[in-house]
Amino acid sequence: MKKTLFVLKNCDSCDVVKSLFNNRHDLAIYDLTEAKDLAQKLNVTAAPTLVVEDWESVTNYVGIEKIKEYLSDEPTPNYPCVCSE
Structure with a gap:
């Protein structure tokens, strides 16, 4: 799964x-x-927008509440544990 966040200064x-x-x-x-080119390709027109791409779909979450x-x-996520014992 690929995640891309678009923001503005x-x-x-x-x-x-x-x-x-x-x-x-x-x-x-x-x-x-x-x-701008990547944003246009992913149909992003506002910030903040989180774009989540998986094998089957691309979903845009626009605004703080949706994100x-x-x-x-x-x-x-299945991150490896970096805990100390």
């Missing part, structure tokens, strides 16, 4: 959403104004 909502993804390595973040809903329903 000086956007409070975008800053909030970026903070939700702190320490995540499964996400690419792009500035909407600098990645939070996605995160609350997201399955726990």
